[in-house]
Amino acid sequence: MTSRVLRHLLLAVLALAVLAPLASAHPERGTVFPDPATNQIPKYRNSGPTHVVCKPDSLARIKRIFASDASGRRSRQRMLRRCRFRHIQAAVNAASSGYRILIMPGVYREEPSRRVPFGTYKSGPCPNDWVETEGFENTAPPPAGPRSNDPPVRPDRNFHLKCPNSHNLIAVIGDTRPEPDPKNPLPVKCLRLCNLQISGYGKRPEDVLIEGDRRKMDVLRVDRAHGIYLSNFAVEQAAFNDVDLVEVDGFRVTRLVARYAQNYGVLSFTSIHGLYDHIEAYGNGDSGVYPGSGAKGCDYINRNAYGLCDRGWTAANPRAGCGNHTTEIRNVNSHHNILGYSGTAGNSTYVHDSRFHHNNTGLATDSFASGHPGMPQECFRWEKNEINSNNENYFTQERQTYCNNTPFERRQREIVCPQFQVPAGTGVLIGGGNRNLLRDNHIYDNWKWGVVLGWVAAVNRGERDPDRQNDNSHGNQFLDNKMGMRPDGTADPNGYDFAWDGQGMRNCWQGNTSKSGPGHQYQGSDPAPPSCPGSEVSRPTDPALYSTVVPCFAWDPRNNPRPVGCDWFDVPPEPKPS
Amino acid sequence: MRPGLAAALLAAAALSACGGGGGSDGGGGAGAGESRTGELVWEREPLVFRVRRIPTDRVLVGRVRNDSLRPLDIRSADVGVRDGGGRRLRSFAQFTESYVHGIYPAYQKPDPLPADEQERLGLIVRILPGDSAPLVVSYRTTPRDRGRLRVEWKRGSLPVPTRLREQAS
Numbered sequence: 001m002t003s004r005v006l007r008h009l010l011l012a013v014l015a016l017a018v019l020a021p022l023a024s025a026h027p028e029r030g031t032v033f034p035d036p037a038t039n040q041i042p043k044y045r046n047s048g049p050t051h052v053v054c055k056p057d058s059l060a061r062i063k064r065i066f067a068s069d070a071s072g073r074r075s076r077q078r079m080l081r082r083c084r085f086r087h088i089q090a091a092v093n094a095a096s097s098g099y100r101i102l103i104m105p106g107v108y109r110e111e112p113s114r115r116v117p118f119g120t121y122k123s124g125p126c127p128n129d130w131v132e133t134e135g136f137e138n139t140a141p142p143p144a145g146p147r148s149n150d151p152p153v154r155p156d157r158n159f160h161l162k163c164p165n166s167h168n169l170i171a172v173i174g175d176t177r178p179e180p181d182p183k184n185p186l187p188v189k190c191l192r193l194c195n196l197q198i199s200g201y202g203k204r205p206e207d208v209l210i211e212g213d214r215r216k217m218d219v220l221r222v223d224r225a226h227g228i229y230l231s232n233f234a235v236e237q238a239a240f241n242d243v244d245l246v247e248v249d250g251f252r253v254t255r256l257v258a259r260y261a262q263n264y265g266v267l268s269f270t271s272i273h274g275l276y277d278h279i280e281a282y283g284n285g286d287s288g289v290y291p292g293s294g295a296k297g298c299d300y301i302n303r304n305a306y307g308l309c310d311r312g313w314t315a316a317n318p319r320a321g322c323g324n325h326t327t328e329i330r331n332v333n334s335h336h337n338i339l340g341y342s343g344t345a346g347n348s349t350y351v352h353d354s355r356f357h358h359n360n361t362g363l364a365t366d367s368f369a370s371g372h373p374g375m376p377q378e379c380f381r382w383e384k385n386e387i388n389s390n391n392e393n394y395f396t397q398e399r400q401t402y403c404n405n406t407p408f409e410r411r412q413r414e415i416v417c418p419q420f421q422v423p424a425g426t427g428v429l430i431g432g433g434n435r436n437l438l439r440d441n442h443i444y445d446n447w448k449w450g451v452v453l454g455w456v457a458a459v460n461r462g463e464r465d466p467d468r469q470n471d472n473s474h475g476n477q478f479l480d481n482k483m484g485m486r487p488d489g490t491a492d493p494n495g496y497d498f499a500w501d502g503q504g505m506r507n508c509w510q511g512n513t514s515k516s517g518p519g520h521q522y523q524g525s526d527p528a529p530p531s532c533p534g535s536e537v538s539r540p541t542d543p544a545l546y547s548t549v550v551p552c553f554a555w556d557p558r559n560n561p562r563p564v565g566c567d568w569f570d571v572p573p574e575p576k577p578s
Numbered sequence: 579m580r581p582g583l584a585a586a587l588l589a590a591a592a593l594s595a596c597g598g599g600g601g602s603d604g605g606g607g608a609g610a611g612e613s614r615t616g617e618l619v620w621e622r623e624p625l626v627f628r629v630r631r632i633p634t635d636r637v638l639v640g641r642v643r644n645d646s647l648r649p650l651d652i653r654s655a656d657v658g659v660r661d662g663g664g665r666r667l668r669s670f671a672q673f674t675e676s677y678v679h680g681i682y683p684a685y686q687k688p689d690p691l692p693a694d695e696q697e698r699l700g701l702i703v704r705i706l707p708g709d710s711a712p713l714v715v716s717y718r719t720t721p722r723d724r725g726r727l728r729v730e731w732k733r734g735s736l737p738v739p740t741r742l743r744e745q746a747s
Contacts, residue, residue, distance in 0.1 A: 240686075263683055286683065344679075368679030370698055408685065419683035431677060457676040462698050499746070523746050541676060545746040547627040547637040549677045551716035553699070554670040557684050564668050565716030567631040 029154045030131055031247050031270040031373060033295050033303040034188040034226070039250030041275045041328075042229045045197055049099050051091040054083035055106030062105055065203050076201060080104055088198070088210065089113050089170045097194040103233060105202040108210045113165040118215055121153050125166040129159035131182035156182035160223055167217040169238075170210070172196060174225030174248075188247045190226040200233035205257045205280075212237035212261075214409045218244040219261075226250045236260045237413055241267045242284075249273055259283045260413045264290045265337070270373050271295070274327040281334040285419040287342035288334030288359070293372045297323035297348035297379055308471065309348075309378050309435060315533040318475030318506045319435045322379035325350035332356075338394060338418050339364050340387075345374040351382040361422040362390040362446065367432030367472050370462035376472040377433040382441060386487065387427040389445040394418050395569035400561045421555035423448055423568040425495060432456030432472040439479045442487050443494065447572045449523070450483055450494035450516070454549065455503035455541045470538065473504035477532065484516030491515035491577035499523035503541040508534035517578030601628070602740040603636065603719060603727060616734015617646035621710045628742045635718050637745075638729065638738060639675075643710040654701045656732045659717040662725015669717035671729075674700035 058080060066073035079102060085091040087110050091101045119125040130153040155167055157179040164171035174190035200208030210233060212219040217240040222228050227250040234257035235242040242258040245251050245268040254277040258265030265281035265288045268274050272295035281288025298321050301307030311321040325348045332354040334340035340356030341363040343349065349365075356362035367376040394416050403417035411417065423429065425448030430436060432455060443450045455473040458465070483497040493516035498509060502525045509529040514521050522528055525542045551565030562569065603626070614620070624640025638659075644650050657671035672678070678699050682688065696702045705711050715729055727738040 262685070366679065368677070369681045370695070371681055403685070417685065419685060420679070431679070455676055456678075457674070460674060460676055460678045460698060460700070462694075525746065542746060543625055543639040544627065544743065546676060547625075547639050547714070548629070548745050550639075550672065550674060550714045551635075551637055551670065553672060553674075553678050553680075554716070560670070563716070564670055564718045565629050565632070565635045565637045567629060570631070572631070 029156045029159075029246075030183060030185055031293070032185050032188060033270050033373060034247060034249035034272055035303050037249045037272045037295065039226050039273050041273050042195060042197070042227045042250055042252050044229065044231070045100060049096070050082070050102055051085055051095055051099060052079055052083040052102045052104065053085040053088050053091045053108070054080055054104035055086065055108070058083070058104040058106045061202075061207065065105055065207055069203075072203065076104065079201060087112055089165065092170065092172055092193065092196070092198075095193060095196060097190075097192060097196070100197040100199070102199055102201045103208045105200075105207040106209075108208070109213070110169045110210070113169045113216070114213050116163070116165040119155070119159070119163055119166040126155070126159045126163040129156050129162060130154060131156035157185060157223070158182065160221065165216075168221040169212055169216045169218070170220045172220070172222045172225045172228065174223065188224055188249065190224055190249070193225045195227035196225060197229040197231075199229070199231045202232065205232050205255055206234045208233040210235045212239070212242070214262075215239055217241070220244070222246070222248055222251070224248065228252075229254075231255050233257075234259070238262065239408060240264065243267065245269065245271050245274070247271060251275070252277065254278050256280075258288065261285065262408050262417075263419055265334075266290070267292065268327065269293045272326045276327070276329040276332055278331045279333070281332070281340075282336045283414060283416055284337040285417050286337070287339035287364075288337040289329060289332055289341050290343055291327045291329065291346050291349050292343045293345045293374045294343065294347040294349055295326040296374060297326050299323055304373065306375070306468070308376075313435075313475065315506065315536070318477070318533070319379065319437060322348065322435055324348070325381060330354060335359060336392060336416065338416065338420065338422055340390070342366075343377070344369050345372040345377050346380065347374050347377060348379045349381070351380065352384045355386045356427075357386065357388045357390060358392050359390045360392050360394055360418070360424045361426040361429055362387045363427070364422065364429040364431065365433055365436070366430070367456045367458075367461055372461075375461055375463065376458070378435050380433070380436045381439070382437070383439050385441045387441055387443045387446070388486070388492070390427055391425045391445070391447050391571045393424040393569065393571050395421070395424060395561075397561065400557045404558050418557065421552055421568060423452075423549075423552070425449070425571045427451055427494065430454070430476065433476060434472055435475040437477050437479070438481060439477070440481060442482045442485070443497070444482075444484050444486055445492040446494045447574055448495045449499050450497040451478065452499040453507065454501040454546065470503075473507065474538075475506040476504070477507075478509045478512060478529075479532075480511040481513075483512055483514040484520065485514070491517075493517055493520050493575040493577055495520065495572050495575055496523040497521045498529055499545065500529055501541045501545040502526075502539050505536055505538045506534040508532035515577065516575065520575055601742045603723075603738070603742060614734065614736045616731070617644055617650055618642045618731065618734060618736060619645045620736055623739055624713075626739055626742055627745050630745050630747065634720065635716060636742070638713075638715040638717070640713055641710045642705070642713050642736070644705040644707055647707050649707065650705045652703050652705070652731060654703075657713070657715065658730055659715060659727055659738065660730050660735070661723040661727055665722070665724070667717045667719065667723065667727070669715055671713065671715045672700040673703040673711045673713055675712035675714070
């Protein structure tokens with residue numbers, strides 16, 4: 001063997017070693033909903049035991065930031081004298097439930113956490129604390145096809161308990177009990193670090209920057225730490241989530257900037273009593289905000305089993321069984337992401353007074369995927385939002401070539417690389433939801449679809465019960481939206497205001513006004529969508545519409561960047577006002 | 579009637595009633611009645627849609643039934659479209675009747691995907707004798723295509739109808 005061949009082999013081995021951590025699977029472990037969930041959205045506290053975190057240059061930053069605000073400057077300088085920590089994780093570790101952690105202006109890279117090796121399955125820290133889960137029971141006969149050498153494993157709760165900084169730059173772990181059977185997690189409890197308040201003490205969120213190393217999956221992971229209050233800082237460059245809230249009963253995330261994550265800006269999962277407020281999210285490779293696997297708002301179902309919020313519905317009120325919202329999202333400005341908002345099993349969200357613009361797709365909620373408790377998706381209420389100009393396209397050949405050739409660790413932080421395929425030019429996408437209400441929003445200048453509704457076969461989320469295959473895309477209402485016009489009334493058309501595959505019962509459209517013009521108001525089997533209360537007859541999905549979307553599954557940036565039959569990755573021409 | 583059965587019947591009605599003329603591909607012929615080879619048959623004549631914004635592309639939507647006496651395990655990667663001259667067209671097949679979403683992000687997924695995930699996504703399927711499965715095949719036509727197109731898999735092939743339909747507008 002020549003030395004040249006040996007050198008190439010060595011380089012190949014080194015490259016594999018570098019890339020190995022990238023081959024990890026979706027990092028969310030198996031979860032359950034907090035039940036009973038008795039907490040509330042936490043309120044701001046300005047007293048109580050406090051740890052202060054600062055950097056050597058915090059004083060200089062304070063003087064600069066508060067140069068014209070003597071009162072603000074003095075209060076920070078007083079607080080700075082109490083600083084005992086250089087790293088946020090150290091302050092968290094020293095805290096107890098009910099503590100406040102005040103972060104003085106500065107850039108927080110959390111060097112001690114960065115030095116903790118990144119564990120992988122059977123290698124590195126906590127090599128055996130991984131759980132194999134697909135999120136559904138496979139009772140079918142063995143299928144054909146290759147068996148993967150990379151089993152579908154995720155770090156389990158023991159991993160985060162024993163090796164908190166292997167995958168997380170900052171970990172707030174509330175449940176200290178070991179997990180005896182990670183496939184069947186213990187009921188959720190918060191035993192320490194409950195009601196923690198972590199706040200930046202600058203003027204703007206960007207004055208306190210928590211910077212990920214582009215290797216740790218989460219920059220800030222909050223795991224079973226109920227009542228957490230996060231405010232007034234910027235967080236960026238996670239290999240998965242900038243902020244990740246898992247199995248949390250009660251959280252408030254406010255005045256936050258979440259940007260440049262490989263996947264999600266702020267993500268909550270199997271959590272309840274949550275509030276996203278005044279968040280700016282941009283530059284994320286999946287979505288800016290992700291309230292996924294949200295608790296359902298109806299209290300008559302077992303949230304940890306299959307259940308629908310369908311009790312007491314009537315034709316006039318198909319949402320009667322929805323109950324209260326469980327996550328509120330307000331004053332969010334989410335832009336220049338692949339998706340402004342997404343939520344698989346994003347149940348009972350109340351999204352209002354927010355902006356989703358200049359993404360590839362504005363908002364998506366769905367029942368598409370396996371491994372997400374709370375299926376099928378139900379009962380959102382989205383009102384008074386501005387959903388516009390979602391015509392960015394990060395699927396160009398040039399972008400995909402760059403993304404393919406540049407591992408996340410080495411990419412320029414501002415360049416967004418798509419992690420999933422979406423239809424560029426779309427305002428709202430609902431894939432398999434029930435009893436959702438989209439009302440009184442301004443939806444304009446989305447060149448493909450303003451709003452698209454479609455069915456998802458339950459088998460495609462791993463649900464095999466024949467009686468549940470058509471359990472979604474029912475009772476969705478689209479009321480009083482202003483389509484194809486800006487808030488000042490200027491026409492700014494959508495490609496189509498609405499599109500529907502025709503499947504499902506009691507879906508209805510009423511009171512919507514449009515300036516998109518003739519030929520741009522509806523794409524579907526019929527000339528117009530049904531008005532309320534909609535049809536009691538469940539029609540099948542229309543192949544003339546679903547044939548437009550199914551081929552797009554084939555997208556793979558490395559092997560199939562431009563799938564045959566898929567037109568999602570070229571934004572349609574701008575529709576002109578008639 | 580069980581909801582699943584009702585939906586299947588309605589879907590069958592929709593497939594047979596779905597209208598919209600849009601021309602034809604290939605060398606003519608009657609459609610699904612034309613001969614097949616192997617154990618699979620079209621449950622009913624599939625629909626072929628012309629992709630509105632990509633005039634060369636087609637999407638075939640149908641169901642295949644296992645007409646044999648033994649289970650069939652099929653990988654979608656082994657399913658494709660060939661022209662009458664035996665040339666393989668660029669194509670992608672999936673055993674599904676609705677849009678499917680993977681669980682692994684593009685740059686953070688195992689290769690190959692776990693078998694359960696492949697099955698969920700319609701990339702592999704087991705069809706028991708007498709049972710059927712949905713099949714969507716997208717393919718790209720070229721001026722070089724000769725003769726009748728066929729959907730081909732490892733153990734046989736099925737004719738592609740020549741009639742083209744228009745996608746929703």
